[in-house]
Amino acid sequence: MIPNRKKYLKQQAQNGQKIMGVLPALYPRELLWAFDILPAEIWDPPGDILRANAHLQATICPIVKRGLEFILKESASVNAGYLFPHTCDSLQNLATQVKDLIGTSQPVYTFYNPKAQFNKTTRRYYLDLLQDFQTTLETKFGPLNRAKLMAACELGSKIDIRWLTLQNARRADQLELTNPEYFQLVRAGEYLKPEDYLTLLNQVEVQAGPVHQSNRRLLLSGILPPHEETLSFLDELSVTIVADDLLSGSRRFPITQLDTPVDPFEYLTDRHFLLPPCSTRASNLKERIHHLQKMISESQVHGVLFNIIKFCEPELFDHRFLVKTLKQNRVPLLSLETELLPGISGQDRTRIEAFIEMLDEQVSG
Amino acid sequence: MSLVGKLKYQFMKDIGAPALMSLKDLKQHRKRPVSPAFGPPLKTNKRLKEILSRHYFLARYVPGAKQVAWVTSGAPVELLRAFDFYTIYPENHSALVGAKKQGADYCTIAENDGFSQDLCSYARIDLGHMLSGKTPAGKLPKPDLLFCSNNICQTVLYWYKAIAHELDIPLIHFDVPFVAVEQSEADVRYLAQQLLDMIPILEQFTGKVFDLKQFEIILKRSQESSQTWGKILELMQAKPAPMTIFDAFGHLAPVVSLRGLPVAQDYYDLLLKEVDERVNKGIGAITNERYRLIWDNIAVWYQVRYLATFFAERNMNFVTATYTNAWAETTGYLDIKDPWSSMAKTYGQIILNNNLKHRLGLMRKMIKNFGVDGMVMHSTRSCKPYSVGQFDLRKALSAELKLPAVIIDADIADERVWSQQQIQTRLEAFCETLEDTTLG
Numbered sequence: 001m002i003p004n005r006k007k008y009l010k011q012q013a014q015n016g017q018k019i020m021g022v023l024p025a026l027y028p029r030e031l032l033w034a035f036d037i038l039p040a041e042i043w044d045p046p047g048d049i050l051r052a053n054a055h056l057q058a059t060i061c062p063i064v065k066r067g068l069e070f071i072l073k074e075s076a077s078v079n080a081g082y083l084f085p086h087t088c089d090s091l092q093n094l095a096t097q098v099k100d101l102i103g104t105s106q107p108v109y110t111f112y113n114p115k116a117q118f119n120k121t122t123r124r125y126y127l128d129l130l131q132d133f134q135t136t137l138e139t140k141f142g143p144l145n146r147a148k149l150m151a152a153c154e155l156g157s158k159i160d161i162r163w164l165t166l167q168n169a170r171r172a173d174q175l176e177l178t179n180p181e182y183f184q185l186v187r188a189g190e191y192l193k194p195e196d197y198l199t200l201l202n203q204v205e206v207q208a209g210p211v212h213q214s215n216r217r218l219l220l221s222g223i224l225p226p227h228e229e230t231l232s233f234l235d236e237l238s239v240t241i242v243a244d245d246l247l248s249g250s251r252r253f254p255i256t257q258l259d260t261p262v263d264p265f266e267y268l269t270d271r272h273f274l275l276p277p278c279s280t281r282a283s284n285l286k287e288r289i290h291h292l293q294k295m296i297s298e299s300q301v302h303g304v305l306f307n308i309i310k311f312c313e314p315e316l317f318d319h320r321f322l323v324k325t326l327k328q329n330r331v332p333l334l335s336l337e338t339e340l341l342p343g344i345s346g347q348d349r350t351r352i353e354a355f356i357e358m359l360d361e362q363v364s365g
Numbered sequence: 366m367s368l369v370g371k372l373k374y375q376f377m378k379d380i381g382a383p384a385l386m387s388l389k390d391l392k393q394h395r396k397r398p399v400s401p402a403f404g405p406p407l408k409t410n411k412r413l414k415e416i417l418s419r420h421y422f423l424a425r426y427v428p429g430a431k432q433v434a435w436v437t438s439g440a441p442v443e444l445l446r447a448f449d450f451y452t453i454y455p456e457n458h459s460a461l462v463g464a465k466k467q468g469a470d471y472c473t474i475a476e477n478d479g480f481s482q483d484l485c486s487y488a489r490i491d492l493g494h495m496l497s498g499k500t501p502a503g504k505l506p507k508p509d510l511l512f513c514s515n516n517i518c519q520t521v522l523y524w525y526k527a528i529a530h531e532l533d534i535p536l537i538h539f540d541v542p543f544v545a546v547e548q549s550e551a552d553v554r555y556l557a558q559q560l561l562d563m564i565p566i567l568e569q570f571t572g573k574v575f576d577l578k579q580f581e582i583i584l585k586r587s588q589e590s591s592q593t594w595g596k597i598l599e600l601m602q603a604k605p606a607p608m609t610i611f612d613a614f615g616h617l618a619p620v621v622s623l624r625g626l627p628v629a630q631d632y633y634d635l636l637l638k639e640v641d642e643r644v645n646k647g648i649g650a651i652t653n654e655r656y657r658l659i660w661d662n663i664a665v666w667y668q669v670r671y672l673a674t675f676f677a678e679r680n681m682n683f684v685t686a687t688y689t690n691a692w693a694e695t696t697g698y699l700d701i702k703d704p705w706s707s708m709a710k711t712y713g714q715i716i717l718n719n720n721l722k723h724r725l726g727l728m729r730k731m732i733k734n735f736g737v738d739g740m741v742m743h744s745t746r747s748c749k750p751y752s753v754g755q756f757d758l759r760k761a762l763s764a765e766l767k768l769p770a771v772i773i774d775a776d777i778a779d780e781r782v783w784s785q786q787q788i789q790t791r792l793e794a795f796c797e798t799l800e801d802t803t804l805g
């Protein structure tokens with residue numbers, strides 16, 4: 001049902017589609033769509049990390065390493081350059097390292113995401129950033145067609161709305177999808193053309209009532225979902241991840257539904273500032289904690305699973321506070337650390353099993 | 366602010382601190398033996414110790430007299446000075462803890478409380494201090510306000526956010542966009558507007574009215590201190606160099622943490638005079654300077670003495686560093702007549718907020734101007750913005766300038782990361798290559 005990423009992108013490239021490799025995480029996707037560019041996001045490309053190790057220290061997170069490994073391979077499916085949104089110190093430096101020191105046959109673009117709290121000044125600046133990004137893209141891809149941008153915003157808005165519906169359905173156990181299937185669906189948005197993604201989301205059936213009564217409901221927090229084997233293992237244990245606070249997931253969708261776009265730049269700015277609190281945007285901790293607690297109560301989960309990427313500073317700072325608060329509130333939680341290697345370790349299996357046992361005791365006790 | 370608090374602070378400032386400093390003078394510390402490879406020490410060292418001790422000593426009497434702000438090293442502190450805050454620099458304090466080889470103790474406190482060992486050690490030390498109250502400086506006042514800028518890293522923002530949350534105090538953040546290519550007009554406008562937006566917030570917080578004239582005086586002082594610091598560093602182009610970069614790591618403290626205050630300017634005037642005199646008399650920091658080196662990245666605070674001695678005994682002197690240069694590099698942009706936009710340019714383009722093309726160009730220039738023969742890069746576990754890219758910088762500089770170079774893996778303030786055997790072997794191999802290359 002979901003097209004294979006590699007095949008899909010290869011096919012698109014063969015059809016003459018402009019494809020830009022985009023590193024994590026936040027960027028005005030609609031602006032790229034309006035230039036007929038397909039963003040193919042690069043989060044955790046599979047394979048061994050070989051060449052990147054010659055450029056990066058051992059203490060750099062695996063997303064950055066995998067990203068560089070991918071770039072060094074000069075994949076044929078990326079033909080319109082690379083975009084590095086400003087997410088963290090490591091990605092910030094990787095952008096200039098690739099552009100100014102290592103070099104690549106593709107142009108390198110950057111997009112700053114303001115870290116200041118929302119106010120008039122930040123809003124105005126975000127509008128300027130969009131304008132500057134448009135100008136940069138125009139020098140390479142020709143003038144922007146405003147009507148196309150408007151259409152892209154409308155399409156984006158439809159995706160957001162459908163996503164909200166599916167998110168709510170997942171919480172209400174109205175989706176007949178396993179954990180891996182659910183996250184494959186979420187992550188298909190990382191490479192599908194928006195119209196294809198919307199079609200896919202629309203094909204997902206929302207049942208009238210709960211399809212099963214899960215007594216093991218978890219919320220997942222972190223940057224990326226765990227590897228598929230871990231997700232399947234959770235299925236084996238009858239655990240359903242019913243909500244997520246992932247940077248690659250719900251943190252990239254507005255908290256509430258926006259009005260239909262009128263002015264595209266105003267719309268994109270509103271959308272950006274309506275994204276849920278996130279470590280990489282340096283959101284206020286009170287807001288982040290409040291948001292997480294709200295998700296926990298609304299989705300009626302029994303516990304929280306943190307999937308922490310090794311050496312990820314933004315998440316690790318927040319993690320201590322989130323954990324502390326959840327413990328105070330007696331919310332069961334488990335923190336897994338990942339280096340984004342395939343499979344599931346014996347240790348993780350044991351820890352997950354022990355966690356679920358503890359969860360059951362709490363639920364029944 | 367209470368009257369008693371103010372009087373107590375004033376008394377300590379005028380009488381208590383000077384008395385204590387002269388007492389410290391009498392109490393001669395047992396001197397550790399210094400290698401004969403070093404030239405005569407700088408006389409100004411004594412003054413440096415005095416002003417830093419005084420700053421930390423007075424800090425104990427500040428609560429009740431002045432409002433206290435904890436500030437990041439790259440933040441535009443001049444604005445806070447205009448509102449008469451007493452400023453504490455946690456990065457500086459963490460470096461001090463590191464230099465005393467106590468970093469691991471403080472880090473452990475933070476780690477035991479849930480902070481990951483993979484976080485920057487300056488942050489962990491500070492969080493350890495915050496959680497325990499421990500400090501080698503006697504006692505540090507709790508902040509009333511936090512002031513941070515992400516022009517050095519995003520880490521400080523996460524770190525200050527953590528303190529703000531824990532202590533439930535306000536955080537003022539100066540958001541500085543990274544210069545991926547060059548600063549745009551929009552960037553400058555954004556930065557300048559943020560500074561202007563801070564004024565009413567600070568007025569409300571302190572109950573004081575912003576005085577532009579006073580602010581300009583502070584800015585001018587700040588500019589002069591940075592410029593004088595720049596001149597001091599330039600004098601290290603002399604052969605033999607009058608200081609080592611390890612001296613400069615220490616003498617950097619006032620321009621970081623007392624910038625904008627008269628004491629900093631007076632201090633650098635004194636240091637400039639002494640360094641200039643040494644140049645004229647041909648007095649070197651090491652007795653037989655045969656090789657001149659560049660240092661990249663922040664100091665390894667707990668090994669400064671070891672590293673200084675290791676190289677001095679091999680007739681090698683560090684004459685320049687990207688780190689010490691950071692507080693002088695962009696001062697040229699400052700224009701008192703146009704404070705807001707010029708501050709945007711000054712604070713927005715510092716080395717850690719600028720792209721690696723810029724850093725490469727800067728290092729190339731430094732290597733040339735300072736007659737550098739070799740390079741030591743400290744790849745520090747703590748600092749991503751300083752360390753990511755170093756491997757390729759080294760490659761580019763080595764290839765282009767045929768410059769022998771070595772990278773050592775360590776940390777700025779967490780001594781657990783130091784591996785003596787491995788580093789010594791690397792450094793020895795580097796020294797051999799350097800000697801061979803120069804002989805050849």
Ligand code: SF4
Pocket residue numbers: 024061062063064087088089090091223280309311312313314315
């Ligand atoms: S995992 Fe964390 S450190 Fe790595 S790229 Fe993502 S935000 Fe940055």
Ligand code: SF4
Pocket residue numbers: 456485486487488517518519520521663717747748749750751777
């Ligand atoms: S050492 Fe690096 S990461 Fe740590 S506070 Fe300083 S600039 Fe930031």
